Each structure stands twice: as structure tokens, then as C-alpha cells.
Amino acid sequence: MNTKYNNWFDSKYYxxxxxxxxxxxxxxxxxxxxxxxxxxxxSKVLDAGCGKGRHSIEIEKLGHIVTGIDLSKNSIKFAKKxxxxxxxxxxxxxxxxxxxxxxxxxxxxxxxxxxxxxxDLEILLSLQKxxxxxxIGVIDFFNIKTVKDNLVKKEEVILENIKFKIVRExxxxxxxxxISFSDNNIDFKFKESVNTLSIIDFRNYFKKTDLExxxxxxxxxxxxxxxxxxxxxIIIFKxxxxxx
Ligand SMILES: C[S@@+](CC[C@H](N)C(=O)[O-])C[C@H]1O[C@@H](n2cnc3c(N)ncnc32)[C@H](O)[C@@H]1O
Numbered sequence: 001m002n003t004k005y006n007n008w009f010d011s012k013y014y015x016x017x018x019x020x021x022x023x024x025x026x027x028x029x030x031x032x033x034x035x036x037x038x039x040x041x042x043s044k045v046l047d048a049g050c051g052k053g054r055h056s057i058e059i060e061k062l063g064h065i066v067t068g069i070d071l072s073k074n075s076i077k078f079a080k081k082x083x084x085x086x087x088x089x090x091x092x093x094x095x096x097x098x099x100x101x102x103x104x105x106x107x108x109x110x111x112x113x114x115x116x117x118x119x120d121l122e123i124l125l126s127l128q129k130x131x132x133x134x135x136i137g138v139i140d141f142f143n144i145k146t147v148k149d150n151l152v153k154k155e156e157v158i159l160e161n162i163k164f165k166i167v168r169e170x171x172x173x174x175x176x177x178x179i180s181f182s183d184n185n186i187d188f189k190f191k192e193s194v195n196t197l198s199i200i201d202f203r204n205y206f207k208k209t210d211l212e213x214x215x216x217x218x219x220x221x222x223x224x225x226x227x228x229x230x231x232x233x234i235i236i237f238k239x240x241x242x243x244x
Contacts, residue, residue, distance in 0.1 A: 008179070008190040010072040015052075016160050017179070023054055026109075029220040030058040033106075036222055037136050037236075039064060043103035046130055048094040048123075049111025053079030053087075059106075060087040067102070069094060070111075095122040097129035105131050108140045113195035120195060121205055128211050128239070137211065137237045143218065143230045144196050147175060170196065199227070202235055211237045 008014050039045070041063045047056040050068030052075045060066045069092035070076055079089040092098065094107070095115075105127045113120055131137055148170055155166045167178045177192045195201075199216065206213055214237060217223060218230025225233060 008192050009051075009070075010074050011190065012074070013162070013164075013179075013181070013183070013188065013190070015074065015078075016162065017157065017164055019159070021054070025220060026054040027058050030055055030062070032220070032222055033138065034059060034062050034064070037104060037138075039104055039136075044101075044132075046098070046102040046105045046127075048105060048107045048127060048130075050079065050089065051075050051109075051111070053082055053089055055106065055108050056087060056089070057082050060084070067098070067100075069098070095119060095126050097126040100130070101132035101135070102130050103132060103135050105135065105137045106140075107138065110140070110142055110194060112139055112141055113197050114193065115195075117195060120197070121208055124205050124209055124211070128209050131211075131239060133239060134242055135238065139202070139235045139237070141197060141202075141233045141235070142175075142194075143225075143227070143233045144175075144198050145227055146229065146231055172196065199225070199233060199235075202233070206237065210240050212240045213237050 043064045045059050045064045045066045047068040050056050050070045053068050056066045056068035065086045068079055068089040071093055073091050076089045076091045127137055151168055151170060153168055157164045162181050162183050164179055164181045169176045174193045174195055180189045213235055216225040217234040218225035219232050
């Protein structure tokens, strides 16, 4: 398991391999999610693990005040091109709370689970600290059952004249992706490893916080989570001390 930040996310090759990441899907999901969360206009929203900002940008367009944070300097550099008075991006570790509170804290598209399990809890506690008393939180993770069932063990993708060889494995603890390729006659190998967290693991984490899960969805259309078939595990939570 990686104990330090995975520099794969900050490498230019990560951005080549995922340059076609789906913006349309992000836009539609955000519209549905923000409507569901019933956020008032000008709500303060934290996008924790924002990457290049595709969700943050859409949330700001819907009339909210958004802060996107990510440890990838290159992703934040890119996202900063879209900054305005209601949208800003900071290089920041999501396991360390910012010195402010938000009406909504979001952790989207598997931006969780890249470290030891203690660190997962640290991240959850940091999200809790950044959430105001009446705030609402969202963690959008993969559904480990369908990842297992549909695992493509080996894949080759050619982009910008680079042949990326991807090998995926799952064991009890993590889903690992090894990406190897050569560029200008230099060989590269990166590894991305995510904890195999199920809804039960998340429920156990939440028990150790002052947060409670209020709803669980299974896809970006916000259909109910079904353990065996849902592609995603989307957890909506609030503070236990919140009255309604
Ligand atoms: C799969 S990407 C998703 C990015 C973005 N949410 C999106 O949907 O485009 C996961 C992101 O989590 C970020 N990340 C992982 N651990 C982090 C940490 N401790 N602090 C800040 N960002 C982190 C990575 O840098 C990466 O940008």
C-alpha cells in the first residue's frame, strides 16, 4: 500500500491517459446531485480531491461558491485557468482540514482510499471538520463487487503515440493498477492502488466519526445502491448533531 502521495496523479502521463475523462457525465451528475442536496444559492462547497476541477466548475456554474483541493500540483495548475471570484483551487491534502466550514463537502469519482486504512479515517474526520453544522457530505466511490466482477485484467491503450500497458489486480486489501509504457526510449512504470472498501467498511468508518450516513445511491442517475449490480457507491452523510 502506498504510504505517501501517489505521484502518478501528478505525472503528465496520467493526464494523457485520462484526457478523455467524461465531462458530460460530470455535468449531468452534478446537476442531479446538487438538485438532490437542495443547496441554497451561494452555498459554500468543498470539492475534496478535485483533480482538474471538472465537478467544481459545474457546481460554480450552478450558482455556488466552490473551493477545489487536490495534492496534484499539475491538476491544480490546470484548474486554476477556470478560477473566478466564486471558484478557487488550492494544492492541499484532503486529510488536513482547511480552516473554514462548508455547506457541502464532496469527494467525487474515487478520490478516497489511496493510503492505509488509518488515513481513510483521517480523511473522513477532516471532511467532518470542514462541514458546517447543517451541512451535507458526499463520497462517490466504486462498488467493489462490480469492479471485481468486471475486472479487465490486461489492457493496452495508445494515446499520443504512447502505448500504455495496464495490468489490474484485486486482492483482499486493494485494487491495483500497474501502468507501464515507454516514451522517448525511457521506460516508465506507475502503480495506483485503492483500498477495497465496501459499504460495510464505510459504515464502520462512519461509526468512528460524528457523521451519519443518510442515503446510499448506486449510480450517477441516483438510483438506489444495489450491492450486486450498481457501478458506484455514493454515500450521502450529515453530522449526527443535525436535527433534521
Ligand atoms: C481518480 S482522481 C479523481 C479526480 C476528480 N475528482 C475527477 O473526478 O476528475 C482522484 C484524485 O484524488 C486526488 N487525491 C488522492 N489523495 C489525495 C489527498 N490525500 N489529498 C488531495 N487529493 C488527493 C488525486 O490527486 C486525484 O486527483
